[in-house]
Amino acid sequence: MSSLFGQLETEVEIKASADKFHDVFSCRPHHISNVTPEKIQGVDLLEGEWGQPGTIVCWNYMHDGVAEVAKEVIEAIDDENHSTTFRVIEGHLLEKYKDFHIIVQATPKDEGSLVHWTLKYEKVSEDVPDANGMLQLAIDVTKDLDSHLTQQA
Structure with a gap:
C-alpha cells in the first residue's frame, strides 16, 4: 500500500551567504521574479507584511511548462x-495535494552556504505523483538566485 503522505528533500550548494539567501525568501520573495x-x-x-509570519503571498510560476498559481x-x-516555512492555501497544487508545505533553509559554510529544501505533502489520491517537478523548480530557482546574489558582490 502506498502512502498518501510524501516528503522530498534536496540540498543545493551555493556561493551566496546564508544570510543573503534567507533574506530574499523571508523578506523579499517578490524580488525572485526579477x-x-x-x-x-x-x-x-496579499495580506500582512513582507518578512512577517502570517503574511499571505501569491506566486505565479511555471511548473512543467504550465503557468500555475499558488x-x-x-x-x-x-x-x-535561516529558515522559512510556507504552506500552500490555494492554487493548482491543492488540486493534487490536500496539504503542501515548503521549507527552505540556508546553512552557512566556510564559503557560501548549503540550501536545504523540504517539501511535505499529502496527496488527494494514490494516483498523484510525488512532487518531483516542484523540487526541480526549487533547485532551479536556487541556482538562479545564487547567480544573481553573487554577481552583486
Whole structure:
C-alpha cells in the first residue's frame, strides 16, 4: 500500500551567504521574479507584511511548462537558522495535494552556504505523483538566485 503522505528533500550548494539567501525568501520573495522571470512570473503580497509570519503571498510560476498559481501563508521565519516555512492555501497544487508545505533553509559554510529544501505533502489520491517537478523548480530557482546574489558582490 502506498502512502498518501510524501516528503522530498534536496540540498543545493551555493556561493551566496546564508544570510543573503534567507533574506530574499523571508523578506523579499517578490524580488525572485526579477531574478528568474522565466520560472517565477510574480510574487504578490496579499495580506500582512513582507518578512512577517502570517503574511499571505501569491506566486505565479511555471511548473512543467504550465503557468500555475499558488497562494501561500508564511508559517514561520527563523532568522537564527535561516529558515522559512510556507504552506500552500490555494492554487493548482491543492488540486493534487490536500496539504503542501515548503521549507527552505540556508546553512552557512566556510564559503557560501548549503540550501536545504523540504517539501511535505499529502496527496488527494494514490494516483498523484510525488512532487518531483516542484523540487526541480526549487533547485532551479536556487541556482538562479545564487547567480544573481553573487554577481552583486
